[in-house]
Amino acid sequence: MLSALIWIPILGAVLIGVGREPLIPARARLIxxxxxxxxxxWTIWLGSQFDAGQTAMQFIEHLVWIEPLGLTYDLGMDGLSLPLVALNGLLTAIAIASGSPSVNRPRLYFILLLLLNASVTAAFLAQNLLLFFLFYEIELIPLYLLIAIWGGANRGYAATKFLIYTAISGILILAAFLGLTLLTGVSGFGYNPLLTQVLPLGQQFLLLGALLIGFGIKIPLVPFHTWLPDAHVEASTPISVLLAGVLLKLGTYGLLRFGLGLFPEAWAVLAPWLATWAAVSVLYGAFMAIAQTDMKKMVAYSSIGHMGYVLLAAAAATPLSLLASVCQMVSHGLIAAMLFLLVGVVYQKTGTRDLTVLRGLLNPERGLPLIGSLMIIGVMASSGIPGMVGFISEFLVFRGSFPIFPTQTLLCMVGTGLTAVYFLLLVNRVFFGRLSEGAQNLPPVYWSDRAPALVLTALIVALGLQPNWLIHYSETTTTALVNGRLAIAQAATLTKAPLKAETVE
Structure with missing residues (x-):
C-alpha cells in the first residue's frame, strides 16, 4: 500500500522519459x-483506512534489501507521517499545475519533480535509519538541478550553496546514525529496535548534537539558514512552493522522529536551550523580513521564523505541544505555498518584486484585485488571525509550550506580532495606494493562475474552522511519543540506580 505512494510518481517519470521526441510540454505536464x-x-484513501486510535505503525511493509549493511526496505505510517505525506502530494500537484505550460526541457523538468515527490514521501515513510538517509540524500539531486537549471540569474550560486549546506547536513545525520548503531550494538538500522536502547548521557549528547545541527540546517535554524533566502529568490515559483511547503519539513520531522524519539534523556536536558534557539530563530526571521524590499525574500525569512515555532513545541515535548508541532508544519506548508504562488503571479504580471516600485495593485480595473485579496487572506493566516489554520496551530504551540518555557514562548509570541508588521508593510506598499505607472496595462490573470491559490485558501480556512480534521490523525501518535519518551527516561533512571548504590557502598 505504501510503496504505491513512492512508485506511482516514479512510474510517471518513466512514462515521460520513454516518450517520443520531441515531447509536447503539455503532454509531459499532464502525465x-x-x-x-x-x-x-491514494493517500486520502489510506487516510480513510487509517486507525487514528492506534499507536503502532500501520500499513507496514518489510523487505530485506542489503542484509550485511543492515539496510531493509521498511515502510510504515503513523499520525506523524500521514499529514506530511498528504501535504507533499497536494503541494507537488499544485506546483505542477501552477508551472509554466511552456517550460524549457519539459521532459527533464517533470521527471525531476516526480522523483522529488517520490523521495520525500519515502523519507517520511522510512522505518529504517539508513533507508531514511538514502531518500533524504536522493531528494537533494532533483532539487539542486531544478534550481540550477530553471532558476534565476544567480541560480548557480544559490544551487551550489544549497548543495553544500545539505551535504553537510547529510554527513552529520549519517554519522549520528552510524554512531548510534555502533554504540548500542544493535545489528541493522531498524527504528523500532533502537527505540529500546538507552545510551549513557554523554553519548546521547554527542549523537543528538549531530542530529540537531544536521536537521537544523534543513529546517533551517539560525545560524544555518543563509542558504534558504538565496535558494528561494533564485528558484522558480513551483520550486519555492515545494521548498517552503514540504522540503523544510524533513528537518522538523527528523528532529521529532529521531532526535526526541531516540535520545529522550539528552533531549530533556537540552530542551531549555532548544527553546531559546527557537525564540532566537523566530525573532531573527521576523526582523530580517521587516528589512527586506524583495517580496520573495520577505516570505523566505518569514519561513525561518515560523519554523522556529515547531522547534519550540518540540522542546516543550508535552502531548499538546507535540500535536501543535504537527499542526504548525502542515499550517506553514499551506500558507507559505500560497504566499509564494501569489508572489510568483505578481512577478509574472509586473516583472518586479520590489516593494519600493510596486503599489496600488488592488486597483479593481487595472490592477490585480483578486490576487491582492488572496494575498491579504494569506498574510492574515500567517499572522495568526482567528478562523484560519495559522491561528489554531500557533495557539496550540503557545498553549502547549508556555507551562514549560514561559519566557521563550512569550518571545515567540512577540514574533507573531512582528509577522503582522512586516506583512502589513508588504500589503500596504504593494496593493494599496495609487497604481504605479510601471504597473499599467498588466497582462490578464487567467484561472490557471488563480486556481492553485484558491485551493490553498479553501484548505486554510476549512482547517482553521475545523482543526479536528487535522488533529484527529496525529493526537494519538504525539501522545504516545511523549509517553514513550518518559518510559525510556524512567527505565534509564532505574537502570542507573543500583550502580549508584553500589558505588556508594
Whole structure:
C-alpha cells in the first residue's frame, strides 16, 4: 500500500522519459499531474483506512534489501507521517499545475519533480535509519538541478550553496546514525529496535548534537539558514512552493522522529536551550523580513521564523505541544505555498518584486484585485488571525509550550506580532495606494493562475474552522511519543540506580 505512494510518481517519470521526441510540454505536464494526483488520492484513501486510535505503525511493509549493511526496505505510517505525506502530494500537484505550460526541457523538468515527490514521501515513510538517509540524500539531486537549471540569474550560486549546506547536513545525520548503531550494538538500522536502547548521557549528547545541527540546517535554524533566502529568490515559483511547503519539513520531522524519539534523556536536558534557539530563530526571521524590499525574500525569512515555532513545541515535548508541532508544519506548508504562488503571479504580471516600485495593485480595473485579496487572506493566516489554520496551530504551540518555557514562548509570541508588521508593510506598499505607472496595462490573470491559490485558501480556512480534521490523525501518535519518551527516561533512571548504590557502598 505504501510503496504505491513512492512508485506511482516514479512510474510517471518513466512514462515521460520513454516518450517520443520531441515531447509536447503539455503532454509531459499532464502525465506528471495525473501521477501526483493519483498518489495524492491514494493517500486520502489510506487516510480513510487509517486507525487514528492506534499507536503502532500501520500499513507496514518489510523487505530485506542489503542484509550485511543492515539496510531493509521498511515502510510504515503513523499520525506523524500521514499529514506530511498528504501535504507533499497536494503541494507537488499544485506546483505542477501552477508551472509554466511552456517550460524549457519539459521532459527533464517533470521527471525531476516526480522523483522529488517520490523521495520525500519515502523519507517520511522510512522505518529504517539508513533507508531514511538514502531518500533524504536522493531528494537533494532533483532539487539542486531544478534550481540550477530553471532558476534565476544567480541560480548557480544559490544551487551550489544549497548543495553544500545539505551535504553537510547529510554527513552529520549519517554519522549520528552510524554512531548510534555502533554504540548500542544493535545489528541493522531498524527504528523500532533502537527505540529500546538507552545510551549513557554523554553519548546521547554527542549523537543528538549531530542530529540537531544536521536537521537544523534543513529546517533551517539560525545560524544555518543563509542558504534558504538565496535558494528561494533564485528558484522558480513551483520550486519555492515545494521548498517552503514540504522540503523544510524533513528537518522538523527528523528532529521529532529521531532526535526526541531516540535520545529522550539528552533531549530533556537540552530542551531549555532548544527553546531559546527557537525564540532566537523566530525573532531573527521576523526582523530580517521587516528589512527586506524583495517580496520573495520577505516570505523566505518569514519561513525561518515560523519554523522556529515547531522547534519550540518540540522542546516543550508535552502531548499538546507535540500535536501543535504537527499542526504548525502542515499550517506553514499551506500558507507559505500560497504566499509564494501569489508572489510568483505578481512577478509574472509586473516583472518586479520590489516593494519600493510596486503599489496600488488592488486597483479593481487595472490592477490585480483578486490576487491582492488572496494575498491579504494569506498574510492574515500567517499572522495568526482567528478562523484560519495559522491561528489554531500557533495557539496550540503557545498553549502547549508556555507551562514549560514561559519566557521563550512569550518571545515567540512577540514574533507573531512582528509577522503582522512586516506583512502589513508588504500589503500596504504593494496593493494599496495609487497604481504605479510601471504597473499599467498588466497582462490578464487567467484561472490557471488563480486556481492553485484558491485551493490553498479553501484548505486554510476549512482547517482553521475545523482543526479536528487535522488533529484527529496525529493526537494519538504525539501522545504516545511523549509517553514513550518518559518510559525510556524512567527505565534509564532505574537502570542507573543500583550502580549508584553500589558505588556508594
Amino acid at each position: 506528471a499531474l495525473l501521477a501526483t494526483v493519483s498518489a495524492f488520492v
